[in-house]
Amino acid sequence: MFIIHGAYHFWPKRVAFRDDYCLSCQAPRRTIAFRTFDVGHVFWIPILPVGFWKHWKCTACDRDPHVNPRTRRSFKWAGLIVLIGASVMLWEIPSVADFGAVGWILRIAAPAAAILLLMHLLGTLKEPSLRKRLAEIPPAADMVCPFCATPLTAGTGPRWSCPACQAMRY
Ligand SMILES: [Zn+2]
Ligand SMILES: [Zn+2]
Structure with missing residues:
Protein backbone atom coordinates (compact mmCIF):
# COMPACT_ATOMS: atom_id res chain seq x y z
CA MET A 1 0.00 0.00 0.00
CA PHE A 2 1.19 3.50 -0.78
CA ILE A 3 1.40 5.62 2.35
CA ILE A 4 1.36 9.37 1.86
CA HIS A 5 3.67 10.95 4.39
CA GLY A 6 5.80 14.03 4.83
CA ALA A 7 6.23 16.93 7.19
CA TYR A 8 4.55 20.23 7.92
CA HIS A 9 6.84 23.20 8.44
CA PHE A 10 5.28 25.60 10.92
CA TRP A 11 6.27 29.14 11.91
CA PRO A 12 9.06 29.71 9.37
CA LYS A 13 11.67 32.27 10.45
CA ARG A 14 14.52 33.42 8.23
CA VAL A 15 17.68 32.73 10.18
CA ALA A 16 20.56 32.84 7.69
CA PHE A 17 21.63 33.52 4.12
CA ARG A 18 24.59 32.67 1.91
CA ASP A 19 25.81 32.57 -1.66
CA ASP A 20 25.35 29.00 -2.77
CA TYR A 21 25.13 26.71 -5.77
CA CYS A 22 21.61 25.48 -6.60
CA LEU A 23 21.43 22.07 -8.28
CA SER A 24 17.88 22.75 -9.53
CA CYS A 25 18.83 26.05 -11.18
CA GLN A 26 22.30 24.73 -12.17
CA ALA A 27 23.67 28.13 -11.22
CA PRO A 28 25.11 30.11 -8.32
CA ARG A 29 22.22 31.43 -6.27
CA ARG A 30 21.44 33.27 -3.07
CA THR A 31 19.92 30.84 -0.59
CA ILE A 32 18.11 31.46 2.66
CA ALA A 33 17.77 29.23 5.71
CA PHE A 34 14.38 29.00 7.36
CA ARG A 35 13.97 27.63 10.82
CA THR A 36 10.62 25.86 11.15
CA PHE A 37 8.84 23.73 13.68
CA ASP A 38 8.34 20.43 11.88
CA VAL A 39 5.58 17.96 12.46
CA GLY A 40 5.58 14.66 10.61
CA HIS A 41 2.31 13.66 9.00
CA VAL A 42 0.80 10.46 7.62
CA PHE A 43 -2.10 11.03 5.22
CA TRP A 44 -2.01 14.72 6.19
CA ILE A 45 -2.70 13.95 9.86
CA PRO A 46 0.02 15.57 12.00
CA ILE A 47 1.35 12.82 14.21
CA LEU A 48 4.97 13.32 15.18
CA PRO A 49 6.34 16.71 16.31
CA VAL A 50 10.07 16.57 15.57
CA GLY A 51 11.04 20.04 16.79
CA PHE A 52 12.86 22.94 15.17
CA TRP A 53 14.77 22.31 11.95
CA LYS A 54 16.68 24.50 9.56
CA HIS A 55 15.94 24.24 5.83
CA TRP A 56 17.86 25.95 3.05
CA LYS A 57 15.87 27.31 0.12
CA CYS A 58 16.96 28.82 -3.17
CA THR A 59 15.58 32.34 -3.64
CA ALA A 60 15.09 31.71 -7.38
CA CYS A 61 13.32 28.33 -7.44
CA ASP A 62 12.27 27.81 -3.79
CA ARG A 63 13.79 24.32 -3.71
CA ASP A 64 16.48 22.83 -1.50
CA PRO A 65 19.63 23.95 -3.37
CA HIS A 66 21.54 20.70 -2.71
CA VAL A 67 18.89 18.17 -3.68
CA ASN A 68 19.52 17.00 -7.20
CA PRO A 69 16.28 17.22 -9.18
CA ARG A 70 17.38 14.29 -11.31
CA THR A 71 17.17 10.67 -10.23
CA ARG A 72 19.68 9.90 -7.54
CA LEU A 125 30.80 10.73 -13.51
CA LYS A 126 32.63 13.61 -15.15
CA GLU A 127 30.14 16.22 -13.89
CA PRO A 128 31.91 18.53 -11.47
CA SER A 129 30.85 17.77 -7.95
CA LEU A 130 28.79 20.12 -5.83
CA ARG A 131 31.77 20.51 -3.50
CA LYS A 132 33.88 21.81 -6.39
CA ARG A 133 31.12 24.17 -7.52
CA LEU A 134 30.73 25.52 -4.00
CA ALA A 135 34.47 26.15 -3.75
CA GLU A 136 34.23 28.43 -6.78
CA ILE A 137 31.58 30.66 -5.21
CA PRO A 138 32.92 33.52 -3.09
CA PRO A 139 31.25 33.78 0.31
CA ALA A 140 28.50 36.33 0.78
CA ALA A 141 29.93 39.77 1.51
CA ASP A 142 26.76 41.66 2.42
CA MET A 143 27.21 44.41 4.97
CA VAL A 144 23.51 44.94 5.62
CA CYS A 145 20.88 42.33 6.51
CA PRO A 146 18.89 41.38 3.38
CA PHE A 147 15.82 40.73 5.54
CA CYS A 148 15.57 43.91 7.59
CA ALA A 149 18.29 46.23 6.19
CA THR A 150 20.08 46.53 9.54
CA PRO A 151 23.90 46.80 9.27
CA LEU A 152 25.51 43.45 10.13
CA THR A 153 27.96 43.13 12.99
CA ALA A 154 30.99 40.85 13.18
CA GLY A 155 30.42 37.94 15.50
CA THR A 156 32.81 35.34 16.76
CA GLY A 157 34.85 33.83 13.93
CA PRO A 158 34.03 34.53 10.29
CA ARG A 159 30.28 34.74 10.86
CA TRP A 160 28.53 38.07 10.64
CA SER A 161 25.04 38.46 11.98
CA CYS A 162 22.16 40.91 12.14
CA PRO A 163 21.72 42.54 15.56
CA ALA A 164 18.01 43.15 14.84
CA CYS A 165 16.74 39.80 13.55
CA GLN A 166 19.71 37.53 14.45
CA ALA A 167 20.05 36.34 10.82
CA MET A 168 23.50 34.85 10.13
CA ARG A 169 25.67 35.45 7.09
CA TYR A 170 27.34 32.18 5.96
ZN1 LIG B 1 17.35 27.18 -7.47
ZN1 LIG C 1 18.09 41.46 10.05
Whole structure:
Protein backbone atom coordinates (compact mmCIF):
# COMPACT_ATOMS: atom_id res chain seq x y z
CA MET A 1 0.00 0.00 0.00
CA PHE A 2 1.19 3.50 -0.78
CA ILE A 3 1.40 5.62 2.35
CA ILE A 4 1.36 9.37 1.86
CA HIS A 5 3.67 10.95 4.39
CA GLY A 6 5.80 14.03 4.83
CA ALA A 7 6.23 16.93 7.19
CA TYR A 8 4.55 20.23 7.92
CA HIS A 9 6.84 23.20 8.44
CA PHE A 10 5.28 25.60 10.92
CA TRP A 11 6.27 29.14 11.91
CA PRO A 12 9.06 29.71 9.37
CA LYS A 13 11.67 32.27 10.45
CA ARG A 14 14.52 33.42 8.23
CA VAL A 15 17.68 32.73 10.18
CA ALA A 16 20.56 32.84 7.69
CA PHE A 17 21.63 33.52 4.12
CA ARG A 18 24.59 32.67 1.91
CA ASP A 19 25.81 32.57 -1.66
CA ASP A 20 25.35 29.00 -2.77
CA TYR A 21 25.13 26.71 -5.77
CA CYS A 22 21.61 25.48 -6.60
CA LEU A 23 21.43 22.07 -8.28
CA SER A 24 17.88 22.75 -9.53
CA CYS A 25 18.83 26.05 -11.18
CA GLN A 26 22.30 24.73 -12.17
CA ALA A 27 23.67 28.13 -11.22
CA PRO A 28 25.11 30.11 -8.32
CA ARG A 29 22.22 31.43 -6.27
CA ARG A 30 21.44 33.27 -3.07
CA THR A 31 19.92 30.84 -0.59
CA ILE A 32 18.11 31.46 2.66
CA ALA A 33 17.77 29.23 5.71
CA PHE A 34 14.38 29.00 7.36
CA ARG A 35 13.97 27.63 10.82
CA THR A 36 10.62 25.86 11.15
CA PHE A 37 8.84 23.73 13.68
CA ASP A 38 8.34 20.43 11.88
CA VAL A 39 5.58 17.96 12.46
CA GLY A 40 5.58 14.66 10.61
CA HIS A 41 2.31 13.66 9.00
CA VAL A 42 0.80 10.46 7.62
CA PHE A 43 -2.10 11.03 5.22
CA TRP A 44 -2.01 14.72 6.19
CA ILE A 45 -2.70 13.95 9.86
CA PRO A 46 0.02 15.57 12.00
CA ILE A 47 1.35 12.82 14.21
CA LEU A 48 4.97 13.32 15.18
CA PRO A 49 6.34 16.71 16.31
CA VAL A 50 10.07 16.57 15.57
CA GLY A 51 11.04 20.04 16.79
CA PHE A 52 12.86 22.94 15.17
CA TRP A 53 14.77 22.31 11.95
CA LYS A 54 16.68 24.50 9.56
CA HIS A 55 15.94 24.24 5.83
CA TRP A 56 17.86 25.95 3.05
CA LYS A 57 15.87 27.31 0.12
CA CYS A 58 16.96 28.82 -3.17
CA THR A 59 15.58 32.34 -3.64
CA ALA A 60 15.09 31.71 -7.38
CA CYS A 61 13.32 28.33 -7.44
CA ASP A 62 12.27 27.81 -3.79
CA ARG A 63 13.79 24.32 -3.71
CA ASP A 64 16.48 22.83 -1.50
CA PRO A 65 19.63 23.95 -3.37
CA HIS A 66 21.54 20.70 -2.71
CA VAL A 67 18.89 18.17 -3.68
CA ASN A 68 19.52 17.00 -7.20
CA PRO A 69 16.28 17.22 -9.18
CA ARG A 70 17.38 14.29 -11.31
CA THR A 71 17.17 10.67 -10.23
CA ARG A 72 19.68 9.90 -7.54
CA ARG A 73 22.76 8.06 -8.74
CA SER A 74 22.49 5.25 -6.22
CA PHE A 75 19.01 4.55 -7.59
CA LYS A 76 20.44 4.24 -11.12
CA TRP A 77 23.23 1.90 -9.98
CA ALA A 78 20.57 -0.30 -8.33
CA GLY A 79 18.64 -0.27 -11.62
CA LEU A 80 21.79 -1.35 -13.46
CA ILE A 81 22.29 -4.33 -11.13
CA VAL A 82 18.65 -5.37 -11.61
CA LEU A 83 19.02 -5.15 -15.41
CA ILE A 84 22.21 -7.25 -15.39
CA GLY A 85 20.52 -9.80 -13.14
CA ALA A 86 17.49 -9.92 -15.45
CA SER A 87 19.75 -10.33 -18.52
CA VAL A 88 21.61 -13.25 -16.94
CA MET A 89 18.35 -14.91 -15.89
CA LEU A 90 16.79 -14.47 -19.32
CA TRP A 91 19.79 -16.09 -21.02
CA GLU A 92 20.01 -18.87 -18.42
CA ILE A 93 16.46 -20.02 -19.13
CA PRO A 94 16.73 -22.83 -21.68
CA SER A 95 15.17 -21.62 -24.90
CA VAL A 96 12.20 -23.88 -25.13
CA ALA A 97 9.99 -23.80 -28.18
CA ASP A 98 7.36 -21.55 -26.57
CA PHE A 99 9.92 -18.95 -25.48
CA GLY A 100 8.41 -16.82 -28.25
CA ALA A 101 9.15 -13.43 -29.75
CA VAL A 102 8.53 -11.57 -26.49
CA GLY A 103 11.16 -13.68 -24.76
CA TRP A 104 13.71 -12.87 -27.45
CA ILE A 105 12.88 -9.15 -27.31
CA LEU A 106 13.44 -9.22 -23.53
CA ARG A 107 16.69 -11.17 -23.96
CA ILE A 108 18.05 -8.44 -26.23
CA ALA A 109 16.41 -5.44 -24.53
CA ALA A 110 17.58 -6.15 -20.96
CA PRO A 111 21.34 -6.23 -21.71
CA ALA A 112 20.96 -3.32 -24.18
CA ALA A 113 19.27 -1.21 -21.50
CA ALA A 114 22.00 -2.23 -19.02
CA ILE A 115 24.72 -1.08 -21.43
CA LEU A 116 22.96 2.24 -22.12
CA LEU A 117 22.50 2.89 -18.40
CA LEU A 118 26.16 2.04 -17.69
CA MET A 119 27.31 4.42 -20.45
CA HIS A 120 25.07 7.14 -19.00
CA LEU A 121 26.42 6.54 -15.48
CA LEU A 122 30.03 6.67 -16.65
CA GLY A 123 29.26 9.83 -18.66
CA THR A 124 27.80 11.66 -15.68
CA LEU A 125 30.80 10.73 -13.51
CA LYS A 126 32.63 13.61 -15.15
CA GLU A 127 30.14 16.22 -13.89
CA PRO A 128 31.91 18.53 -11.47
CA SER A 129 30.85 17.77 -7.95
CA LEU A 130 28.79 20.12 -5.83
CA ARG A 131 31.77 20.51 -3.50
CA LYS A 132 33.88 21.81 -6.39
CA ARG A 133 31.12 24.17 -7.52
CA LEU A 134 30.73 25.52 -4.00
CA ALA A 135 34.47 26.15 -3.75
CA GLU A 136 34.23 28.43 -6.78
CA ILE A 137 31.58 30.66 -5.21
CA PRO A 138 32.92 33.52 -3.09
CA PRO A 139 31.25 33.78 0.31
CA ALA A 140 28.50 36.33 0.78
CA ALA A 141 29.93 39.77 1.51
CA ASP A 142 26.76 41.66 2.42
CA MET A 143 27.21 44.41 4.97
CA VAL A 144 23.51 44.94 5.62
CA CYS A 145 20.88 42.33 6.51
CA PRO A 146 18.89 41.38 3.38
CA PHE A 147 15.82 40.73 5.54
CA CYS A 148 15.57 43.91 7.59
CA ALA A 149 18.29 46.23 6.19
CA THR A 150 20.08 46.53 9.54
CA PRO A 151 23.90 46.80 9.27
CA LEU A 152 25.51 43.45 10.13
CA THR A 153 27.96 43.13 12.99
CA ALA A 154 30.99 40.85 13.18
CA GLY A 155 30.42 37.94 15.50
CA THR A 156 32.81 35.34 16.76
CA GLY A 157 34.85 33.83 13.93
CA PRO A 158 34.03 34.53 10.29
CA ARG A 159 30.28 34.74 10.86
CA TRP A 160 28.53 38.07 10.64
CA SER A 161 25.04 38.46 11.98
CA CYS A 162 22.16 40.91 12.14
CA PRO A 163 21.72 42.54 15.56
CA ALA A 164 18.01 43.15 14.84
CA CYS A 165 16.74 39.80 13.55
CA GLN A 166 19.71 37.53 14.45
CA ALA A 167 20.05 36.34 10.82
CA MET A 168 23.50 34.85 10.13
CA ARG A 169 25.67 35.45 7.09
CA TYR A 170 27.34 32.18 5.96
ZN1 LIG B 1 17.35 27.18 -7.47
ZN1 LIG C 1 18.09 41.46 10.05
